[in-house]
Amino acid sequence: MEKMSRVTTALSSSAVSGRTMFCHLDAPANAISVCRDATQVVVAGRNIFKIYALEEEQFVEKLNLRVGRKPSLNFSCADVMWHQMEENLLATAATNGAVVTWNLGKPSRNKQDQLFTEHKRTVNKVCFHPTEVYMLLSGSQDGFMKCFDLRKKESVSTFSGQSESVRDVQFSMKDYFTFAASFENGNVQLWDIRRPDRYERMFTAHTGPVFCCDWHPDDRGWLATGGRDKMVKVWDMTTNRAKEIYCVQTIASVARVKWRPERKFHLATCSMMVDHNIYVWDVRRPFIPFATFEEHKDVTTGIVWRHQHDPHFLLSGSKDSTLYQHMFRDATRPVDKANPEGLCFGLFGDLAFAAKESLISSDANRKPYPGGDRRYPIFFFKKPDPTEQFAHVSSALSVFETDLDSNRMDWFVKTAQLYLLSGKPFAELCDHNAKVAQELKRPQVSTTWTMLRIMFSDPANLTTPGPNHNLSKLGTLPLMNSFSMKEMGSVMGTESRLDRSKGESRQDNILLEPGNPHISNNNEENEETEGSEGQAEYMFGDAELDDDDLYSMEHDNQTEEQEYTLPQEAFQLRHEIMDNPSAPEHLQQDKADSPHVSGNEAEVTCLTPIESFSLISISQPLFSPHLPASFFCPIVREMLSYYAEQGDVQMAVSVLIVLGDRIRKEIDDLTQEHWYMSYIDLLQRFELWNVSNEVIKLSTCSAITCLNQASTTLHINCSNCKRPMSNKGWICDRCHQCASVCAVCHHVVKGLFVWCQGCSHGGHLEHIMNWLKSSAHCPAGCGHLYVTRLW
């Protein structure tokens, strides 16, 4: 006894020592309780009832209270409590409804002292009065609470909750006569021990059973309750009505709740289902556990703070048949792993950023890496005592909007919208696109387009200008040609390519020189400008612009038209197909057997390079050294890959489409498909549906072209008889009338057919629009009144 008291005083000066440790039990534990001086712990369960000593390094089994040859059900414990005043006194709640007290001071092996068999069903909870030695309270499944005087054989008073099974009873720490009881129907009752007839106060604390409650050790008014609704609530009981002051959301039903000693806002919880962890919460920050103990492999059934004035040791028993002592410093801190920041790039280059306010407001609480040691993450250092820093935290959210054009994606959108990919001769497409790029201040792209035009254009074309421009043409074009070759090399960025193209161009120049003195002059000039780079770009641009001007005057109309009959035809035909109202259904078929569709344009136009080449050699002997278009293909291929790798898949795809067969064979289908897919995805992100559709249509990969034919079904009904059109023609096979007749001009509508969803009459867009200017009724005379907004 002397020794005991010595230990007790030592502890009150908070010197419990130990480490995280555990021991295996013979059977699952149902409850644990610790003696006042924190040196011993009792573990009780269905098949276990033992006392362990808490030593520095380990648990040591002290006493097995489960004695006798055939242990009675009285040993099967649902709950156990060690008296906090009397070292030798324990009480257990047996599953058979008995309340048993045990006296460790008994000399015999069987320490059983008193046995009360008044409850009819399982006793869920026993509770000693914190200061009164002989007063014991029990709460049972049968809905009654009983108060026992251990000096008597029977209970002194019985309290009827009159509601449901009692899950927990707890004497108030401060108010001598008060105890709280929690019930399976969600109620909590407050009783005065002197008045067994009725409760002092009752309130509904949870939806569903309230499994546990715990009075705050310091603050007399606070009661924590935990329920199956996964919540822990803290109630202020000092006011007239119980007031919920904190609510903690846990992830599973709360089986036990225990206030942490010496920490006003902390409490520990464990769950009876699913979740095996023990959480310590700061009720002021109810969303994220302050600390977690994750050692148990099965449901934790009992938790208790080792010493009532020491916040660092927690004991727990579990269904996994282990008894643990947890050290607070070994707990996991979910907050440390919780990301304090969120960051996301938006589509338009804006940046959403959410960060913990303390991180961004000042550098005060931030400690940079100490000197040279960068091996350890910062959070190992930054919290001297995290206990004190775990208060309410919030994040600041801001969006950084860029107004820098290059970061914003405007260039992409504009480029996508303005580029011409088809419908005009090749050279014009290139020029147009070059101009677009120029206007968007993308000289590199612009130059690329220009060079592509030069490389792949029909040279005959370029050298048959209107008579007025003859001289200037001859002067500028070859110059640009040779220049472009060099630039090309640098665009490629590979040395070998550079060298080679340079070599070639030299050769080119030499060959040209005798023919035209202009060229060599220009060439020299050019090489000078090339030296001072920034200028060179502009020079180039200017030259090109001049060139454009010259071109655009008459050139298009006069000579080029003839040369380009072939491509134009192809385009024209494509348009025709677009006009065809039944196109979606027939497209596949058409593709197979007619050259009219974009897909098969290949076969038609693939002749052009060869043809054009032959044209040069015959009609323009001067330019015989002009390199065949196929010579450039490897360069262009590399260039396209380069653009793609730089994130400008737009350029890759645009060039691919514009060049068509000139380059298509050079690039393997998978890559092409990949580019198309990527570009289409981007276009759709920017909601550029029209462009996206155009690209899909112009693509030659079968995987791409089928994209806009998938998952769209068009059901067509006859406008006369309103029955579904089964065949593909114009005539409805039921009423044998032409289905799409314009209600105004009575001709069959080819192309855009607009109709009223109400009466299904319609016609040419133009006719109907004109009609509606003068009348609001259906032109077919059916009497249907149009709502103009319908269109």
Next chain:
Amino acid sequence: MFVARSIAADHKDLIHDVSYDFHGRRMATCSSDQSVKVWDKSENGEWHCTASWKTHSGSVWRVTWAHPEFGQVLASCSFDRTAAVWEEIVGESNDKQRGLSHWIKRTTLVDSRTSVTDVKFAPKHMGLMLTTCSADGVVRIYEAPDVMNLSQWSLQHEISCKLSCSCISWNPSSSRAHPAMFAVGSDDSNVTYGGKVQIYEYNENTRKYAKAETLMTVTDAVHDIAFAPNLGRSFHVLAIATKDVRIFKLVPMRKESTSTGPTKFEVQIVAQFDNHNSQVWRVSWNITSTLLASSGDDGCVRLWKANYMDNWKCTGILKGDGSPLTGSSGQPTAMSTVVGSSVQTSQNALNGMSAGRYFFPPLDPPRAGTRYGHLLPPSSLIEHCDAEPIQPQQQALPHRLSSRALLPLPEAEGQ
């Protein structure tokens, strides 16, 4: 230059994730307060909260949008060991009139036994698939066989990564040449456990995901990981947030058609920056994958950009609260921020203009063929912005560029 627009998020605890939708017009935030909020951008550029609801019974770690083809669908994951799929319901309640939309839970995925740390939808071309990773080191891949029915998800794959997972990223490449691939990062802080980033690849023959690569050089806790948008490239770029920012390039090696094993990759570290001087929490790519943003414990967002030689540089620092950055970190305050004021815009415009340019420090000798950045010695790849003087910006521009003036990146041409 960036203008910081501060939004009163009104989350009651830390915000852990921000996510833009496919079109960049909506934003979702999730927080420890167990709620998710959806923000819509109005015509004038203001963000309005149009929905806020309790999603989980624990901290919500991540939120992510599905491709809009599948509807307005969000997925969230939480400390409560679940992931959930949410769909917006339009026009049913009168919530709309109050400017609020209604989100309903379509499914809860309860397979994890520990905190679900990340959730990501697979690239659209794979169908409607959802991936989660959890603290117990398991990656789970779910598929909705019927895209119209968001309440049915079947668990297709369960991949054990051995290490506690913190983040996951799908390779967005839609090329048929690239098998489905994802990278998982682990926040296990034990350096001795080896590589913290694992890359898994789908094998057509076995119909399983198999580990293709472990980035052994990343040994510290990884907090975030992000594949760059692929955009038609043949290789993959991966950004990693650990104690520093790292960018890796994974070049698939050509493999014989007969081999059935996972693709071999040539792994190159392209850049490594410790400018945050602290844990880096998030990395995010812009849509063209030309710009990488990272945020760290220093409360700053840093922007990284590669020049044409594949040298990555810091092009801007954004302070979270918009206040000007103090010189302490030695960074050129290239991109200063202005909080919500249009007044200062013109004044700072100049600043911003120059900021977008690259620095061409004298260290870099002009080299032909340097587009292949991996040919450079690794030491020169790891740039120390701090050490960089500001002046070279002006002085270097004219001549450094000389041999390849036509080469700056597409975006750089703005100036």
